[in-house]
Amino acid sequence: MIDIFHALVVMNSLFAASAWCLARPNAWSISAVVLASIGWLLFNAPLEGRVLVVFSLQHGFTESDVLSIVGMIIGAGGVVRARRRADRPEIRRRD
Numbered sequence: 001m002i003d004i005f006h007a008l009v010v011m012n013s014l015f016a017a018s019a020w021c022l023a024r025p026n027a028w029s030i031s032a033v034v035l036a037s038i039g040w041l042l043f044n045a046p047l048e049g050r051v052l053v054v055f056s057l058q059h060g061f062t063e064s065d066v067l068s069i070v071g072m073i074i075g076a077g078g079v080v081r082a083r084r085r086a087d088r089p090e091i092r093r094r095d
Helices: 004-023 027-043 065-087
Strands: 051-054 060-062
Touching: 004 027, 004 065, 027 065
Parallel strands: none
Antiparallel strands: 051 060
16 A cells, blocks of 8 residues: 555655756656656555546546646657757857
């Protein structure tokens, strides 16, 4: 059984990885936010909240699952921003 401490640790890692990816999108930060989003889906049981969509008697989409979706969107946005940065020509500064 997953306790609330582990759920909070994973949630904080999702917040930290999301902030990192928003600030500096690169392969490491994008990977971190995607892994933290997947981890949140696995460890969010103590903090799930209300069920928004019911798939079956035992499965559904809860309020806390929205955080995983937001994390994946941040990761996808990071991929787009990192590609744009890679396609941009380098600007040389005069010293």
